[in-house]
Amino acid sequence: MHRTPMYIWRMETPKTPLSINYRIREGLARMAMVARVDEWTKAKASGLNPTQMAILSLLEGRETALGIKDIAAHIGVSQPTATDSVLSLEKKGLVVKRPGLADKRAVSIVLTDDGLAALNHEGGDLGERAVGSLEVLEQEELLLALIKMIRHLQEENAIPPQRMCVTCRFFRPFAHSGSEQPHHCNFVDAAFGQRALRVDCREHEQADPTSRAATWEAFQAG
Numbered sequence: 558m559h560r561t562p563m564y565i566w567r568m569e570t571p572k573t574p575l576s577i578n579y580r581i582r583e584g585l586a587r588m589a590m591v592a593r594v595d596e597w598t599k600a601k602a603s604g605l606n607p608t609q610m611a612i613l614s615l616l617e618g619r620e621t622a623l624g625i626k627d628i629a630a631h632i633g634v635s636q637p638t639a640t641d642s643v644l645s646l647e648k649k650g651l652v653v654k655r656p657g658l659a660d661k662r663a664v665s666i667v668l669t670d671d672g673l674a675a676l677n678h679e680g681g682d683l684g685e686r687a688v689g690s691l692e693v694l695e696q697e698e699l700l701l702a703l704i705k706m707i708r709h710l711q712e713e714n715a716i717p718p719q720r721m722c723v724t725c726r727f728f729r730p731f732a733h734s735g736s737e738q739p740h741h742c743n744f745v746d747a748a749f750g751q752r753a754l755r756v757d758c759r760e761h762e763q764a765d766p767t768s769r770a771a772t773w774e775a776f777q778a779g
């Protein structure tokens with residue numbers, strides 16, 4: 558006799574859908590898995606593991622050097638894991654340790670030229686291909702939705718500060734309202750459009766909380 562599996566009652570059906578929050582999170586988890594596959598592919602080409610590759614990416618183009626604690630928080634690993642990974646990268650000559658600026662006993666980790674070259678290996682483009690399957694407007698809407706979610710988590714202090722336009726002191730949302738490129742970046746003194754909003758900009762400087770709130774309000778109103 559055919560027996561119904563015990564788990565069937567928990568399954569989602571059109572009559573008993575799980576919440577959209579849950580299903581979107583599931584979708585994002587699938588894309589995160591694709592991103593991890595991409596990271597493995599790219600890291601393998603450089604003889605590294607994804608954590609080591611993530612550290613190199615994080616350090617790339619940063620004006621302010623990061624310590625082990627910052628690195629661990631940014632890439633979501635424990636401090637011992639970050640320490641081991643940095644040690645391996647140092648042995649390969651891809652990063653160097655420098656004394657901390659504020660506290661000489663602390664160390665800051667800096668990318669070397671070889672570390673930068675390792676980042677430029679080809680491969681790992683499944684995620685970008687998936688985004689490429691969207692229409693232009695869909696891509697823009699997705700970018701805006703992601704920015705909104707990331708900002709929300711940052712303002713809740715659930716994740717470290719991210720280098721996004723919407724939290725940057727140089728960002729002037731809709732300074733050129735009505736034009737194809739409505740926003741303005743005071744750092745480079747140039748206008749840019751929604752599609753060019755940055756999620757991880759090396760020139761980013763965090764605005765103070767009051768300015769961040771005002772900028773977000775102007776961005777939303779535009």
Ligand code: SF4
Nearest residue numbers: 722725728742744758
């Ligand atoms: S410096 Fe970078 S993050 Fe800041 S507004 Fe300009 S492009 Fe955006």
